[in-house]
Amino acid sequence: MTIQSFIPPQRTLMGPGPSDVSPRVLSALGRPTVGHLDPSFVGMMDEVKSLLQYAFKTNNTYTMAVSAPGSAGMEACFVNLLTPEDTVVVCRNGVFGARMIENVQRIGAKVIIVDCPWGRAVDPQALEDTLKQNPQAGFVAFVHAETSTGALSDAKTLCSIAKKYDCLTIVDAVTSLAGVELRVDDWGIDAIYSGSQKCLSCVPGLSPVSFSDKAAEVIKNRKLPVQSWFLDQSLVMEYWSGQGKRSYHHTAPVNSLYALHESLVMLQNEGLEQSWARHKAQHDKLSKGLRDLGLDYIVPEQERLPQLNSVYIPKGIDDVKVRQYLLNEYNLEIGAGLGQFAGEAWRIGLMGYAARSENVALCLAALKDALTQ
Amino acid sequence: MTIQSFIPPQRTLMGPGPSDVSPRVLSALGRPTVGHLDPSFVGMMDEVKSLLQYAFKTNNTYTMAVSAPGSAGMEACFVNLLTPEDTVVVCRNGVFGARMIENVQRIGAKVIIVDCPWGRAVDPQALEDTLKQNPQAGFVAFVHAETSTGALSDAKTLCSIAKKYDCLTIVDAVTSLAGVELRVDDWGIDAIYSGSQKCLSCVPGLSPVSFSDKAAEVIKNRKLPVQSWFLDQSLVMEYWSGQGKRSYHHTAPVNSLYALHESLVMLQNEGLEQSWARHKAQHDKLSKGLRDLGLDYIVPEQERLPQLNSVYIPKGIDDVKVRQYLLNEYNLEIGAGLGQFAGEAWRIGLMGYAARSENVALCLAALKDALTQ
Structure with missing residues (x-):
């Protein structure tokens, strides 16, 4: 051989x-590797955080990139927020809504499904009807841009309905981030995840995530440990937080983060x-x-x-x-x-x-x- | 801003x-991105698999790279093999043995700790004494090369003791792979994980893993779903298996895999x-x-x-x-x-x-x- x-x-x-990756991003990707605790790298991570806040239109402190693809970002949102005691309403209008259900089930939490036709947006009325009938629900999850069908759901309306019923929202923005209007703070999104390889046009392998203060509070106050050590955001946040000494959690994917940084700089330059x-x-x-x-x-x-x-x-x-x-x-x-x-x-x-x-x-x-x- | x-x-x-990354690997990393189902890419993944079998000295069919850092590879081994019913003996002589314990606990399985001094190898006699007293144990886990202290444990002897007591072995080879003697098949290792960024000198972000037929059998026969969707190896294997149609699981980190491929080609060329x-x-x-x-x-x-x-x-x-x-x-x-x-x-x-x-x-x-x- x-x-x-x-x-x-x-x-x-x-x-x-x-998606197509710009030569600028590929060139950033291939730059010399530095240590994941190198002062220069840590400074770059702070910039990635700021740039992600810009892209998500959020001031959330807990904004960072999970060191793995979008499906790990999805899982990070679910396993950090949920315990088996919780009830989650998941809207399903394609493959990725179905994957959300898988995530909830593997946590052992209760899932209530709002089924909508594939190839259509999630129906806000169907969500509201379900929430009315299920006051025990604490979370609403849906996909903003269904990659399996090409349907865009009205995230603003869906979030406002969720708020009305005192639910936190978990939103899949894998394909939407930077491609269509998305306003995390204005719309009241509590947990959101995306992927590097879609409208950011970075290489695949990273998942930008952001948690509202309310979501961060839920994570901080949970009694049951998060079932995943790797995705435990309370540990990861200590590395990304930038306050005081950064504690080692795992070795960051240094070069992939160079590429994400460059793709976000390009986004910032374009607007x-x-x-x-x-x-x-x-x-x-x-x-x-x-x-x-x-x-x-x-x-x-x-x-x-x-x-x-x-x-x-x-x-x-x-x-x-x-x-x-x-x-x-x-x-x-x-x-x-x-x-x-x-x-x-x-x-x-x-x-x-x-x-x-x-x-x-x-x-x-x-x-x-x-x-x- | x-x-x-x-x-x-x-x-x-x-x-x-x-570790230092060779310019050859950085250059491979920056090559143009192709789709994760592109025929050329799928062929490259088969080569990565063969090269990893070479590096691990194994014929295990289930040899691949987890699309995330070594700590996710660790978690992949534990969550796929264990259920809350299991008892695992974990040898702890540094930070990474302690992390194994965290993993077992988050699954809800029972852990029995063999504590050995930091800065020393795991004591085979201590392992044997523990196994003698705990016939219910089904797994033995230890770190081959403790990155926190620089101690090398005698994996061959530890595995042979584990076999004697009918235990499957889970071995951390994050720092050992390609740096010191390691023979997965000869030594009877059932599940092993490593990292791309150590003696393979690839960029950080990937975790080579391999499962013996026995371990694959345990995974196949488990009744409880794996608690992580992202790390569920029975799903991932369908993408890596190369038999028939590859089914989509998650978007592979295409460029990082180019780099891993190149670092493994360099290893093969050196021997x-x-x-x-x-x-x-x-x-x-x-x-x-x-x-x-x-x-x-x-x-x-x-x-x-x-x-x-x-x-x-x-x-x-x-x-x-x-x-x-x-x-x-x-x-x-x-x-x-x-x-x-x-x-x-x-x-x-x-x-x-x-x-x-x-x-x-x-x-x-x-x-x-x-x-x-």
């Missing part, structure tokens, strides 16, 4: 993530609102082009995510063959359908650095070619 | 990890036994030089890790001042003491790419200068 160095192909990534607007503008171009190709969206227009475009595969077209053709002929990746839409849809991502005119043009031209092969 | 790009200083990393020998040879040079500087090791010679050299801070010498001087004047990082040895010792790492003559020479010269300031 002699295995050689791996030289990856140069792809254009327009699937559900990872958050400008980033939202760019995603929308490119989406408008793409959706017009897709319509011209005769492709239909799964999600109704007013509930669509600009950054994730799910369209039905036309009758008679071979899903796998088209995606392979795009990959082999154009080095272009688009996503397959997931869950209920496996084999039925394509998911075309316009996330972060991928939300550019040249990508939209390439995608439309390549798809046109593929569909007429 | 305007935050600039972060340009890290160029350090020489001779602490307890992360595993040659890597062990290099660590030993550089250790011999370093230990001679440290003795000449009047520095005494914590660990007796026959129990010392070549790759982690813990020495007492001489009386009258200011710990922090010396380490700051090394960092500011020489860009050289050595480690502080941890746990019982906080403020009492330095930990000098010679891990992976850092185990080179030029590093030893720099470290000795810089220390000599610092001690006479």
Whole structure:
């Protein structure tokens, strides 16, 4: 056995993530590794925290990046806030709502499911009806941007309903952060997690999270230890807090954090609102082009995510063959359908650095070619 | 607020990890991101698996890298194998044995502690005495290379004792893998975890793990779901298995895996036994030089890790001042003491790419200068 160095192909990534990574971010990623307690690194972590507060539109002290992918960020939110005594209302309109339910069940807490059709936003009325009937519920969890379908839920309204029934909110913003309007403080979100590899266009492997003071209080006052040592945020916070001596918890993924820092600097330079607007503008171009190709969206227009475009595969077209053709002929990746839409849809991502005119043009031209092969 | 790009200083990393990363690995890390289901990437993952089997000296099918740091790899081993019904004997001779106990307790399983002095190997007789008195124990866990003290335990003997009492073994090889002799199959290790950022000299953030067929059987037959969704290895294995269709679990940290692949290719090219020998040879040079500087090791010679050299801070010498001087004047990082040895010792790492003559020479010269300031 002699295995050689791996030289990856140069792809254009327009699937559900990872999204295209800017050369600036890749260059930051490859900078020399320093120790995770190096004064220079610790200063950079403080900046990451500030930049994440900016991206989340929050002043939450407990804002940081979990040293693992988005699904670990999800788990961090659930295992730190919940105990088996709790009741959680989870809204499910796709794969990631279902994953939230898995998380609650593995904690042994009670879950009440608000089921909404796949490919649609969560129905606020359905949430309110459920909360009315279940006064014991203490938490409401939902996915802001369902990556499996491309549906955007109205996080502001859902949070205000949750507040009305005295529930803390846990929000999945894996695909929404930096791609659509998201205001953690204004909307009253108590725990939120995202992923580095979507609209931040950083490499995959990190999960930005933020906890409101109320959520931090719940974590601080819990009697049962968090079931995960690695994800125990009260321990992690001592490393990220920046107050006094930083205590060692685990070795931070130093280089990945360089990359996250750089992607957030780029976001700051562009401006958050400008980033939202760019995603929308490119989406408008793409959706017009897709319509011209005769492709239909799964999600109704007013509930669509600009950054994730799910369209039905036309009758008679071979899903796998088209995606392979795009990959082999154009080095272009688009996503397959997931869950209920496996084999039925394509998911075309316009996330972060991928939300550019040249990508939209390439995608439309390549798809046109593929569909007429 | 305007935050600039972060340009890290160029350090020489001779602490307890992360260790110096070779430019080859940094260059691999910064290669263009591809999708985590891209055929080229999936092929690379198969190679990572083969290379990890080589590094661990195992044929275990369930050999892969957890998408998070070593402490998550530790947790993956414990939460997948244990249920609250189980009894585990944990040997504690430093910080990381103590962390194993935390893991067992958070699962709700029963833990029996074999306490051994810090700075010494685990005492096989103490383990055997404990197992004799506790026939209900089903697992034995210990740290092969205690990063907090620099002590090397006799994993082969400890495993053979565990087998004698029908226990499965869980071994922490975070600092040992590729730095000292380690034979997973020959020694009968059932679950093992390591870290990317020690003697593999890859960037921090990944945890290579391997499970024996027996351990995989236990995982497959468990009735209680694993308490962590993210670390549930039966789900992760479906992604890593390479048999048939790979099912999506979480987005793999694509670029970090490029780096791990490259560091393992370098290990394969050097040869595993040659890597062990290099660590030993550089250790011999370093230990001679440290003795000449009047520095005494914590660990007796026959129990010392070549790759982690813990020495007492001489009386009258200011710990922090010396380490700051090394960092500011020489860009050289050595480690502080941890746990019982906080403020009492330095930990000098010679891990992976850092185990080179030029590093030893720099470290000795810089220390000599610092001690006479």
